[in-house]
Amino acid sequence: MPFTLGQRWISDTESDLGLGTVVAQDARTVTLLFPAIGENRLYAKADSPITRVMFNPGDTITSHEGWQLLVDSVKEENGVLTYIGRRLDTDEENSPLREVMLDSKLTFSKPQDRLFAGQLDRMDRFSLRYRARKYQSEQYRMPWSGLTGIRASLIPHQLHIANEVGHRHAPRVLLADEVGLGKTIEAGMIIHQQLLAGRVERVLIVVPETLQHQWLVEMLRRFNLHFSLFDEERYAESRQDFDNPFETEQLVICSLNFVCQSKQRLNDLVEANWDLLVVDEAHHLAWSEEAPSRNYLAIEQLAQHTPGVLLLTATPEQLGQESHFARLRLLDPDRFHDYQEFVDEQQKYRPVADAVSLLVSGEKLDDQAKNSLSELINEQDIEPLLKAANLDSEENESARTELVNMLMDRHGTSRVLFRNTRMGVKGFPIRYLHQIKLPLPTQYQTAFKVAKIMNGKKPIDTQAHDMLYPEKIFQNFEGDSVSWLNFDPRVEWLMEYLKQNRNEKILVICAQAATALQLEQTLREREGIHAAVFHEGLSIIERDRAAAWFAAEENGAQVLLCSEIGSEGRNFQFASRLVMFDLPFNPDLLEQRIGRLDRIGQTRDIQIIVPYLENTAQAILIRWFHEGLDAFEHTCPTGRPVYDAVHDELMAYLAEPAEQTGFDDFIQRCRTKHLSLKTQLENGRDRLLEMNSNGGERAQALVQSIAEQDNNVELIGFTINLFDIIGINQEDDSDNLMILTPSDHMLVPDFPGIPQDGCTITFDREKALSREDAQFISWEHPIVRNGLDLILSGDTGSCAVSLLKNRALPVGTMLMELIYVVEAQAPKNLQLTRFLPPTPIRLMLDRKGTNLAAQVGFESFNRQLSAVNRHTGSKLVNAVQKDIHEVLQMAETEVAKQAQALIDGAKQEADDTLTLEFNRLNALKAVNPTIRDDELEAIEDNRQQILDCLQQASWRLDALRMIVVSHQ
DSSP: OOOOTTOEEEESSOGGGOEEEEEEEOSSEEEEEETTTTEEEEEESTTOSEEEOOOOTTOEEEBTTSOEEEEEEEEEETTEEEEEEEETTTOOTTEEEEGGGBOTTOOOOSHHHHHHTTOOOOHHHHHHHHHHHHHHHHHHHOTTTTTTTOSSOOOHHHHHHHHHHHTSSSOEEEEOOOTTSOHHHHHHHHHHHHHHHTSOSOEEEEEOGGGHHHHHHHHHHHHOOOOEEOOHHHHHHHHTTOSOGGGGOSEEEEEHHHHHSOHHHHHHHHHTOOSEEEESSGGGSOOOSSOOOHHHHHHHHHHHTOSEEEEEOSOTTTTOHHHHHHHHHHHOTTTSOOHHHHHHHHHHHHHHHHHHHHHHHTOOOOHHHHHHHHHHHOOTTHHHHHHHHTSSSHHHHHHHHHHHHHHHHHOTTTTTEEOOOHHHHOOOOOEEEEEEEEOOOHHHHHHHHHHHHHTTTSOHHHHHHHHTOHHHHHHHHHSOSSGGGGTOHHHHHHHHHHHHTTTSOEEEEOSOHHHHHHHHHHHHHHHOOOEEEEOTTSOHHHHHHHHHHHHOSSSOOSEEEEOTTTTTTOOOTTOOEEEESSOOSSHHHHHHHHTTTOSTTOOSOEEEEEEEETTSHHHHHHHIIIIITOTTTSOOTTHHHHHHHTHHHHHHHHHSTTOOTTHHHHHHHHHHHHHHHHHHHHHTOOHHHHHHHHOHHHHHHHHHHHHTTTTOHHHHHHHHHHHHHHTEEEEEETTTEEEEEEOTTOSSSSOTTOOTTOEEEESOHHHHHHOTTEEEOOTTSHHHHHHHHHHHHSOTTSEEEEEEEOTTSOTTOEEEEEEEEEEOOOOGGGOGGGTOOOEEEEEEEOTTOOBOTTTSOHHHHHHTEEEOOHHHHHHHHHHTHHHHHHHHHHHHHHHHHHHHHHHHHHHHHHHHHHHHHHHHHHHHTTTOTTSOHHHHHHHHHHHHHHHHHHHTOEEEEEEEEEEEEEOO
């Protein structure tokens, strides 16, 4: 096309320049002025990367003065265009607008505008955009949304609880699974779902001080949730710049002491308007009707001002029924307002638990069981079911199942309390203790004598604690930090044990980080043993690297040396051997150590090896743990209450290990108390509650559905294609790992989720569990979600031209592939995407308007096409502009029918689903008072809002591709 002064052109490679004007030309070059940036560009006439901007009748264009013109006709004079039409601001007809007067900041966002302006995308970008639309729409509709992307094993009871609670409006529940069953993971899944669905935006987690970093790591590594840790120092610094420091972050973790020790801090927390409050170790919130504790009152104040509340405790009734009532009272003070009324109601359910045992075991129902069931269920159809439950026929099993389901709906606390036990869940490994008795060196004996003289005035707890770690006493006595490594028999034993088990991954835990560091140096220098060190002094990244080195099968460390605090929250279940170089101070820490390996999903039995020095506090403590509590080979839910009850006596024995008068009797008393408490807990097991908590067959089906999504071929292919187009470098690593690094030619300067020095990813769940330095990629991972947003929020891939080599069709045949999106706008918390996510409709129209999409599948058709360079593509478009306009008009009629059908179907589904949910809960409210009025009101309100939003749903053209048949 010849150039003329005043013509408007656009750069194919720098679309952000806006419209350029021809200001000069000679025989070989043309100069364009881009007024939007005030710069000139010089182009060669022969093959310049610029496209003539020409609008057509029906287009709306903007003048440099800001008024708009609806084009009726176009007139050309001496190569310059004048547009004639109606001014939209004055309604003046036949108004002219010369192209030189067009707005220079004009950009082309609609696919058809970009097509006519020559802003063509590569063919692979068009394909990526369509796939992104398709996959995103499918993921929104998945019933397990929010659960697939977690870095955790697929454990049925955890997924069931998370799925049940995570979909509720403002959930207020008590998660009370036994130790090792994953309460933290359940809470994380619920938080993750609520955040993804838009039900919550601000989350506060309150935990004991020692668990802050554990929660921080768990939320980041398992759920990709970046929480901020608030302590006194950060609070004080932020208060200098902000009235309420807590309003500066959406996701916050802080300690219970931090919350309770300042009235000002508590007021700021209350006023920060959290959507969800999570409290770990909630059994420490002491309460009585006469004197509730300060901790309890602080959490109560927060709970009253926060819609959603999750309380976590492994001991729901262990500290007494009054304490259990106090926690339920935090969740629903209207429902649990009177302690005696609560006790009376609970008594009513005890016969029901016995009846449930009969139903589940298949035994005959006696009269007492029938009466209990009739009183609770109280429905007309209960009698036939009770009769059928005692028949020896096929009706028996279905009747029993229906009775159990009815009971679970009506159970007193089944909607606010979830409780699983190891006995009910099964699937745990066996734990074996190996005690290695070693002689006490004379150096330690001397140090002990001196320490006894010097430390006689210390508190008994401090003396007992010191005696557990003889190397520390020796170091203080001698002023020498390393010579103990030359005579302590535990060091020599450890080296020999590691040499004898070269092919095993072995976790070694010490109480102190310094001990771990000194052992690593000794193992390396004396025996060349590769040991990673893991302690609280390392950054999270450094800990990840140490854990990854330990986890690596090839060229990995044989042993990981951990400090007590450094190992919190980590999962090393790929190993099965645990060496306790020393012993922790209390049963909780002991269980935490063993819990690094003893977890659901562990495939081998756990070998616990404890080398200890005779005639020391270690010898006392190992006997008390093993013989008094059976805490090494079994989980010990009674450990803390027994420890608290005998604390003073135990400390006396530890402080004076040589004085063992009465110790055998002490061990026996502890054993008796342990067994008594254990029996009480077992007798108090609520099997109906456990059945409701573990999910049964529904939970198994949920696991199967999510497992089928793992290593999804479509996800892997799409993600790799996404990385290619965004410009992210990919390097295959060993063991199903891939290293991603930013490149210099990315679509964006910085891609969220990928640091400048890169990151390691895997699509394999098991690999992600063993390699915590590798990110587990799923449709829910921020890297994938950010990539989808990057592609779909802009115009990447929205316009393309391709060639179809097919001799069965005439040369020059044109097809238009059009991708429309049907969508509705609504607040995120309504979760409208459950019923109508942004849904693509694909049309394939010929010149006559015939839709061939049903006969021509996208993927198979896409493989037959070949790319066209931008210059050639622009020429092809210019040649058939009129035909394209006509096809687009015919497409509007076709897409309207399909889009309206989608919208009508979404409205019907939303109405049916939410009405059914409301009716079910409303009916159950008569027999189960734990269903709250605000929950019912929220469902009905959501139903009406969703239907209103769907009524306003619309559709738009999201992408198009022109296809031209060629025989070459």
